[in-house]
Amino acid sequence: MSPATFLRAAPHSAVAAQIAERDWTGTPLGPIDGWPTALRSTLALMLACPAPMYLAWGAALISFHNDAYTPVLGRRAPDALGKPFPELWADVWTDIAPMVDAALAGQATSVTDMKLDLSRDGEPEESYWSFSYSPVVGDDGDICGMLCVTGETTARVVAERERRAADERLEAALSAGDRVGAWDWDVVADRVVADHRFASLYGVDPDKAARGAPIAAFFSGMHPEDRPRVEAEIAAVLADGDTFLAEYRLMSETGAWRWVSAQGRAIRDAAGHCVRLPGVSIDITRRKTAELALSAAKDERDFVVELTATQRNLDSPEAVVRVSAEMLGRRLGVNRVGFYRLLGSDRMHHSVGWSDGVVPLLLGEQSVAAFGGYAERERAAGRSLVFSDSRFDAEGALGAYALDGVMAGICIPLLDSGRWAAGIYLHHASVRGWTAGEIALAKEVAGLTWLAVERAEAMVRLAQRVDRQAAALTEVTSELAVQDRSRRAAEAQLRQLQKMDALGKLTGGIAHDFNNMLAVIIGGLNLIERRLARGDTDIQKFLDGAIEGAERAAALTQRLLAFSRQQPLSPETLDVNQLISTLTDMLGRTLGETIRLETVLGAGLWTARADLSELENAIINLSVNARDAMPAGGRLTIETANAHIDDDLAREIETPSGQYVMVAVSDTGTGMSPEVLEKVFEPFFTTKPVGKGTGLGLSQVFGFVRQSGGHVRAYSEPGHGTTFKLYLPRATGDGIARAVPRPTVAVGRGAATEIVLVVEDEQRVRNYSVEALRELGYTVIHAASGPEALALLESAQDVTLLFTDVVMPDMTGRQLVDLALTLRPELKVLYTTGYTRNAIVHNGVLDPGTRFLAKPFTLEQLGAKVREALDDQSRAT
Structure with missing residues (x-):
C-alpha cells in the first residue's frame, strides 16, 4: 500500500480528509509518507468500517478514529485526531487504563x-458502552497499538431499567386491581364472568363476558405456540396449586399479537377441590416488546463480541473467513455466506465460505459480470446490494441470481485504498425481507472480517519473513562457527608463540646477567690461580670481586624465586606500623637530604600475615625506586590503612575477598606513561640506564605479595608521581612479631549542648557514628546525603560540628562543607573517609590542615578527634 493511497479506502470520510490535510511532521509519527504499513493498513480498514472504531498507536498512543466514532467524541472531536489517547479521555482514563494496558501487552x-x-x-x-480492545501488530512483529470496536448501549440499558420500573408499576396495578380486566372462573360450571376491560383485552363481546361463557371462548384468540403451555399451567393450579401466573399472546382486532399477563388465585372447597379461580389480566404488550427488543440488541452485541474474540484466535485468512461466514450464516439463518477477491478488473476468485447445503458453495474463478452488470456497477461504486426477490426485479437486473437459485441476498463490497478489492455475500434460496438490523449486522461483520483477514495475512507474511531470516541466520551461524574455530586455532597458535617469546626474553635476560657475574667470578679465580702459582699473594681484590659476583648471583636467584612465587617464606603476624617506624631512620639516610620522608600510619591498623624480611625488602625496594624517580628531590610518603576487597574487585584482580592491610608508597617524581605502567611488573623490564638495574625489583615485590595471598596495584601519570599499594592479608590470632603496645587514647567526652551533625551515606557506618557520639555525651542528628544535611542546616536546628564522609553520591563532603560554611561560617568541620587519606590530599580533594579521621576508627579515636575539633579556636576544615 503506497504511503498516501490508504486514505482512499474511505473516499467520503471526513476524518480521512482531516488526516490527509494535517501536517504530521512535528508529531511522534512523523510525515505521513513514512508511516508504517501496519498503521496505514489498519487506518484504511477502520475508516471504511461503519462501526464506531478508534486506534491508539505507538508509545505515545496517538489517537485516530473513523466517522462513526466522531459523535462519541462530542466536544472533543475538533482536537481529537493525533492527540495522545490518555489526554483525550483523561476523564475516564482510570476506568479504561487497565484494559488498554492489557491490549498493549497482547x-x-x-x-x-x-x-x-x-x-x-x-x-x-x-x-x-460495550467495546472490545485488540492489540495491533506492527511491521516488525511487535505490538504497536490498540484497536477498539465500540457501540453505545445507553438506550438498551435505560430501557431495561424502565422495564423494571414498569414491572414495579404492574405489581402495584395488580395489587390495586386498577386499569386491568377482572375475571372470575367458576371451575365447576366452567363459566367465566369478566368486566368490559377484560372483554376488550381478549376480543370478545362485553355482554357475553358479563353474562359468562366457557373458558375456551376466551382462549380462541390465543397464539397456538402459547396455548399448550398456558393450559398446562392452568391444570397444575387446578390440581394442587395456589396461584396462577402466565404470560401469553392474543390476537387483537387489528390482527396484531398482543401480550397479556394473567394472575389468579385458586379457591378450594372443604375437600380441597378448586371450585373458583378469580383473577386479573393486564396488557403488557409495550413492556414485552421493549423487553424482546432489548434482548435482541444485547444478543446481537454479544454475537459481535464473540465473533471478534473468535477471529483473534485464528491465525490464517482462510480460517477467519470460514468461521466468520458460518457464524454469520447461522445467526441470520441464510443458506450461503461466501468471500471473494478480485483478480484484475474482470475476474474474481471465490475461496472458503459456508453453506447449509441448500445452496452450494461458490468456489474457484468467476467472471465479475456473472451476476449482471447492475450488480457489478453497484459493487464497483462501493455500494452494498440488497434484494428480497430476484425474480421480480423491476429492471430485470437480478435475473442471474434467480437462475443460480438465489432469491434474496446481501452483497457487501470490501475496499482497499478506496478501490473494490473483495466482497462478502449472503444468499438465501427463498424470498425473504431484510430488516435494517440484519443489514447493519451483515455490514458490521463484513468490516470486522475484512480487518481480521488483513491482520491474519500480515501475520502470515511476518511468519514467512521470520522463517527466511531464521534460515539465513542459521547459515550465517554455521559460517561464523567455522570462522570461530579457525580464529580459536589461530589464537592458540599465537598464544604459544607469545609464550615462547616471553620465555626467550626471560632466559635471555637471566643469561645476560649471570654471564656477567660468572665472568667476574671465573676471571678472578683464574687470576688468583696464576698468581698463587707464581707465589704472589696480592689476590684480595680478585677475591672481593668473585665474592661480590656470587652474592649478586644469589640475590638474582632470590628475585627470580620471588617473581615466580616459589621462594620459601616465613610468614609472621606483623605490626606494619611498627615495622615502618623502625625503617624510618635507615630510609632517611638512603633517600638523601633532597627528599623529604613522610609516614602516615593508620589508626587502629590490623596486623598483617607476611614474611618480615621480604616486606622490609619490598618497602626498601619501592623507596629506592621512588628516590631514583626524583633526581631533583621531592617527597616520599609511606602510609598504612585497613582495607576491604569486595567480591566484585576480588574477581577482577583474582584475589580472595576479605580484609587486608594496605601499605602505600607514593612519590612526587617523574611518573610513568600508561605504556610503561602496563609493563612495570614484567621481569627484566627497567627504565634505568644499562647497568643500573636488573629489572627484577618490582617483579620480586609482585611475586612476594601474590605468594603471600595479597595484591599489588600501581598508579602513575607523567609529571604527577607514582603510588604503589600493597594489600597484605589481615592476620588472625595473637603473637605479633616485634610488636610494641599501642598507647591508650584518652576518651574525649562531650556535653549535651554540643550538637554534632553526622553525614554518612552508608547506613551501618552512620548508625555506629551516631551511637558512639551519643555514648560520648553529645547530642547527635544525622543525614544520609549532602542535600539532606543542607536541609537541616538551612532550618533553625542548632549544629556545633559537621562530621561528614568525603566521598558520597550526588554531593561530595567537600562540596557539602563549602555550601555549609556559606550558611554557617562559625561551623566546625571534621572529615572522615575509607579512602587512603594522603591519596585524597595528593589528589587535591581536601586542603592542607583539614581535620580528618580515617576509617575505621575506635570510639576513643572518634572522641579524641571530635574533642580536638571542637576545642580548636580556629575554624579548621
Whole structure:
C-alpha cells in the first residue's frame, strides 16, 4: 500500500480528509509518507468500517478514529485526531487504563454495558458502552497499538431499567386491581364472568363476558405456540396449586399479537377441590416488546463480541473467513455466506465460505459480470446490494441470481485504498425481507472480517519473513562457527608463540646477567690461580670481586624465586606500623637530604600475615625506586590503612575477598606513561640506564605479595608521581612479631549542648557514628546525603560540628562543607573517609590542615578527634 493511497479506502470520510490535510511532521509519527504499513493498513480498514472504531498507536498512543466514532467524541472531536489517547479521555482514563494496558501487552479484552461519564456536551451524562480492545501488530512483529470496536448501549440499558420500573408499576396495578380486566372462573360450571376491560383485552363481546361463557371462548384468540403451555399451567393450579401466573399472546382486532399477563388465585372447597379461580389480566404488550427488543440488541452485541474474540484466535485468512461466514450464516439463518477477491478488473476468485447445503458453495474463478452488470456497477461504486426477490426485479437486473437459485441476498463490497478489492455475500434460496438490523449486522461483520483477514495475512507474511531470516541466520551461524574455530586455532597458535617469546626474553635476560657475574667470578679465580702459582699473594681484590659476583648471583636467584612465587617464606603476624617506624631512620639516610620522608600510619591498623624480611625488602625496594624517580628531590610518603576487597574487585584482580592491610608508597617524581605502567611488573623490564638495574625489583615485590595471598596495584601519570599499594592479608590470632603496645587514647567526652551533625551515606557506618557520639555525651542528628544535611542546616536546628564522609553520591563532603560554611561560617568541620587519606590530599580533594579521621576508627579515636575539633579556636576544615 503506497504511503498516501490508504486514505482512499474511505473516499467520503471526513476524518480521512482531516488526516490527509494535517501536517504530521512535528508529531511522534512523523510525515505521513513514512508511516508504517501496519498503521496505514489498519487506518484504511477502520475508516471504511461503519462501526464506531478508534486506534491508539505507538508509545505515545496517538489517537485516530473513523466517522462513526466522531459523535462519541462530542466536544472533543475538533482536537481529537493525533492527540495522545490518555489526554483525550483523561476523564475516564482510570476506568479504561487497565484494559488498554492489557491490549498493549497482547491480551484482547472486551466489556459490556460499562458506565462512563463522557461529558460529550461539556455536562455530566450517564452513558453505557460495550467495546472490545485488540492489540495491533506492527511491521516488525511487535505490538504497536490498540484497536477498539465500540457501540453505545445507553438506550438498551435505560430501557431495561424502565422495564423494571414498569414491572414495579404492574405489581402495584395488580395489587390495586386498577386499569386491568377482572375475571372470575367458576371451575365447576366452567363459566367465566369478566368486566368490559377484560372483554376488550381478549376480543370478545362485553355482554357475553358479563353474562359468562366457557373458558375456551376466551382462549380462541390465543397464539397456538402459547396455548399448550398456558393450559398446562392452568391444570397444575387446578390440581394442587395456589396461584396462577402466565404470560401469553392474543390476537387483537387489528390482527396484531398482543401480550397479556394473567394472575389468579385458586379457591378450594372443604375437600380441597378448586371450585373458583378469580383473577386479573393486564396488557403488557409495550413492556414485552421493549423487553424482546432489548434482548435482541444485547444478543446481537454479544454475537459481535464473540465473533471478534473468535477471529483473534485464528491465525490464517482462510480460517477467519470460514468461521466468520458460518457464524454469520447461522445467526441470520441464510443458506450461503461466501468471500471473494478480485483478480484484475474482470475476474474474481471465490475461496472458503459456508453453506447449509441448500445452496452450494461458490468456489474457484468467476467472471465479475456473472451476476449482471447492475450488480457489478453497484459493487464497483462501493455500494452494498440488497434484494428480497430476484425474480421480480423491476429492471430485470437480478435475473442471474434467480437462475443460480438465489432469491434474496446481501452483497457487501470490501475496499482497499478506496478501490473494490473483495466482497462478502449472503444468499438465501427463498424470498425473504431484510430488516435494517440484519443489514447493519451483515455490514458490521463484513468490516470486522475484512480487518481480521488483513491482520491474519500480515501475520502470515511476518511468519514467512521470520522463517527466511531464521534460515539465513542459521547459515550465517554455521559460517561464523567455522570462522570461530579457525580464529580459536589461530589464537592458540599465537598464544604459544607469545609464550615462547616471553620465555626467550626471560632466559635471555637471566643469561645476560649471570654471564656477567660468572665472568667476574671465573676471571678472578683464574687470576688468583696464576698468581698463587707464581707465589704472589696480592689476590684480595680478585677475591672481593668473585665474592661480590656470587652474592649478586644469589640475590638474582632470590628475585627470580620471588617473581615466580616459589621462594620459601616465613610468614609472621606483623605490626606494619611498627615495622615502618623502625625503617624510618635507615630510609632517611638512603633517600638523601633532597627528599623529604613522610609516614602516615593508620589508626587502629590490623596486623598483617607476611614474611618480615621480604616486606622490609619490598618497602626498601619501592623507596629506592621512588628516590631514583626524583633526581631533583621531592617527597616520599609511606602510609598504612585497613582495607576491604569486595567480591566484585576480588574477581577482577583474582584475589580472595576479605580484609587486608594496605601499605602505600607514593612519590612526587617523574611518573610513568600508561605504556610503561602496563609493563612495570614484567621481569627484566627497567627504565634505568644499562647497568643500573636488573629489572627484577618490582617483579620480586609482585611475586612476594601474590605468594603471600595479597595484591599489588600501581598508579602513575607523567609529571604527577607514582603510588604503589600493597594489600597484605589481615592476620588472625595473637603473637605479633616485634610488636610494641599501642598507647591508650584518652576518651574525649562531650556535653549535651554540643550538637554534632553526622553525614554518612552508608547506613551501618552512620548508625555506629551516631551511637558512639551519643555514648560520648553529645547530642547527635544525622543525614544520609549532602542535600539532606543542607536541609537541616538551612532550618533553625542548632549544629556545633559537621562530621561528614568525603566521598558520597550526588554531593561530595567537600562540596557539602563549602555550601555549609556559606550558611554557617562559625561551623566546625571534621572529615572522615575509607579512602587512603594522603591519596585524597595528593589528589587535591581536601586542603592542607583539614581535620580528618580515617576509617575505621575506635570510639576513643572518634572522641579524641571530635574533642580536638571542637576545642580548636580556629575554624579548621
